[in-house]
Amino acid sequence: MIKISGFRYCRLGTANLNETVKFATEIIGLELVDQKDGFSYLRCDDSDHNIVYFQGDPQDHTIGLSLDTFEELDAAESKLEALGRPVYRGTDSEAEARRCMGYINFKDTSGNSIDLSVRPFASGTRYFPSRDAGITEFSHIGLKVTDPREAEKFWSHEFNFKTSDWIGWSALMTFDQVHHRYALFPSDKPGIQHINFQVAETDDVMKSNYFLRDRQVRIQAGPGRHSLSGARFVYYYGPDDMIYEYSCGVRMVDENWEPRQFPVNDASFCAWGSKPDLNILESGD
Ligand SMILES: [Fe+2]
Numbered sequence: 001m002i003k004i005s006g007f008r009y010c011r012l013g014t015a016n017l018n019e020t021v022k023f024a025t026e027i028i029g030l031e032l033v034d035q036k037d038g039f040s041y042l043r044c045d046d047s048d049h050n051i052v053y054f055q056g057d058p059q060d061h062t063i064g065l066s067l068d069t070f071e072e073l074d075a076a077e078s079k080l081e082a083l084g085r086p087v088y089r090g091t092d093s094e095a096e097a098r099r100c101m102g103y104i105n106f107k108d109t110s111g112n113s114i115d116l117s118v119r120p121f122a123s124g125t126r127y128f129p130s131r132d133a134g135i136t137e138f139s140h141i142g143l144k145v146t147d148p149r150e151a152e153k154f155w156s157h158e159f160n161f162k163t164s165d166w167i168g169w170s171a172l173m174t175f176d177q178v179h180h181r182y183a184l185f186p187s188d189k190p191g192i193q194h195i196n197f198q199v200a201e202t203d204d205v206m207k208s209n210y211f212l213r214d215r216q217v218r219i220q221a222g223p224g225r226h227s228l229s230g231a232r233f234v235y236y237y238g239p240d241d242m243i244y245e246y247s248c249g250v251r252m253v254d255e256n257w258e259p260r261q262f263p264v265n266d267a268s269f270c271a272w273g274s275k276p277d278l279n280i281l282e283s284g285d
Contacts, residue, residue: 010062108151161174
């Protein structure tokens with residue numbers, strides 16, 4: 001069992017780096033912490049960074065998870081190789097670019113690019129955004145998977161992910177107390193389907209809802225309340241059609257939590273009655 005201890009970063013290619021960084025700082029509310037060698041590092045909390053953008057293919061996504069020790073990293077490398085998943089061990093300079101002391105990269109069962117990093121850098125300065133969106137945490141991602149049952153099995157058998165609930169075939173999974181760190185979305189290709197930032201309270205969700213609409217930012221869903229996790233949410237599109245989400249009040253789960261199966265319908269997605277595009281649960285797009 002590979003024990004994930006943290007959810008660290010997303011590395012995202014973008015067709016227009018300057019435009020995307022501008023959107024991230026002025027609309028999402030991220031802090032630009034560094035720009036180096038073509039990579040722009042941004043964050044929404046006191047860690048070194050959470051999001052990295054680079055000029056490149058907008059389909060090129062990598063998810064960064066962390067392990068606690070180099071021993072665990074070595075064991076993970078051996079385990080993944082034994083499972084028939086080729087592992088790439090990053091060089092020191094590549095680790096430096098990921099702001100950690102070491103990492104490996106592999107592809108999951110859907111072809112998603114995953115970094116396992118050790119000793120990610122901390123920051124000595126506090127998060128200071130240019131827009132106060134009320135963000136408190138980089139919390140979860142929607143992960144596109146080509147075979148949701150196979151993906152769920154892979155992440156729960158080989159890693160310490162547990163399923164908290166299902167909606168249709170989509171598993172919402174976590175490695176800690178937060179209801180979900182992954183929401184699996186059936187798709188014909190890998191990638192990140194959405195990126196979630198937790199905000200402090202419902203007021204922040206609603207203030208951003210109006211802020212986004214005022215600026216003609218395309219809302220994807222909400223505002224609403226997720227029936228599964230209890231979180232109040234709003235989703236919107238950024239550059240490259242990446243979907244971002246603010247939410248608050250996500251449910252915590254413990255070892256006694258029993259996963260529940262929900263059908264794919266409006267009420268499963270939103271307890272308030274907002275009308276989601278349920279096709280995203282079928283296609284991941
Ligand atoms: Fe979400």
